[in-house]
Amino acid sequence: MGRSPCCEKAHTNKGAWTKEEDERLVAHIRAHGEGCWRSLPKAAGLLRCGKSCRLRWMNYLRPDLKRGNFTDDEDELIIRLHSLLGNKWSLIAGQLPGRTDNEIKNYWNTHIKRKLLASGIDPQTHRPLRGGTEAAAGSAAVQLQHMTIPLTTAAARFAAKPPPPPESSNDSGRSSSGASTGEPRCPDLNLDLSVGPAAAAETPTSQPVCLCYRLGLRAGEACSCQADNPGPQGFRYFRPLEQGQYL
DNA sequence: AACCGTCTCAACCGCTCATGT
DNA sequence: TACATGAGCGGTTGAGACGGT
Secondary structure, three states, X not given: XXXXXXXXXXXXXXXXXOHHHHHHHHHHHHHHOOOOOOOHHHHHOOOOOHHHHHHHHHHHHXXXXXXXXXXXXXXXXXXXXXXXXOOOHHHHHHOOOOOOHHHHHHHHXXXXXXXXXXXXXXXXOOOEOOOOOHHHHHHHHHHHHHXXXXXXXXXXXXXXXXXXXXXXXXXXXXXXXXXXXXXXXXOOOOOOOOOOHHXXXXXXXXXXXXXXXXXXXXXXXXXXXXXOOOOOOOOOEEOOOOOOOOO
């Protein structure tokens, strides 16, 4: 028995949103706030699936969205984060204020992927492509060397986590996040594994800490975790793993 | 001007995860 | 513990924009 559909498909609109629908959605969220997406369409008088409303709000209508082209800094950050996290677009988006996972995913697929390929870098593994020209490989090496990011051992292990054994990945659609080659992701990246000053001073590796924090982001700076409220209600903990232990 | 191929990106789909009962 | 439900994620699709011929 499959799960029930998220909405009554027969009575919902699909496709592009109209201006009126946008206005209704924005007005409703301004009045009642985000959340309870399932019941929102009815409450807002929209013939849309709750999922569709959420997506429209998150990706297009949210007032804090940054529109326009990606900057070079954003490009570089996306590449760095992708080399660490793979296709975890929501995690990557979390480090880019005003950008959405969908936007970053699209940008990656349409621009960055091509840019990396042109530089002789495999966009999935972030390693030089086999059979590439020496010049391409050389430029790849330069770029990889440039991708030095302060990382803790925990985050580095996260980045270098080997893929699950084939028998455990019966999931057809979700196995493409990064290294599918059987090798650890970007094992020869020049990752600076030294603990950043703040993290070194305040977060010994035995303590659970926010991943954003370990990536060098302070609270309020892209990271939405609450630095002044540590604990399960504040940080989303990322506990460092023991040697040989993987997520 | 018309056609065609390519590109972009908003939106959808199917799935997993998190949470409540 | 098992199940139901809602939220969120990542891959994919398709309509419209754009550029070349």
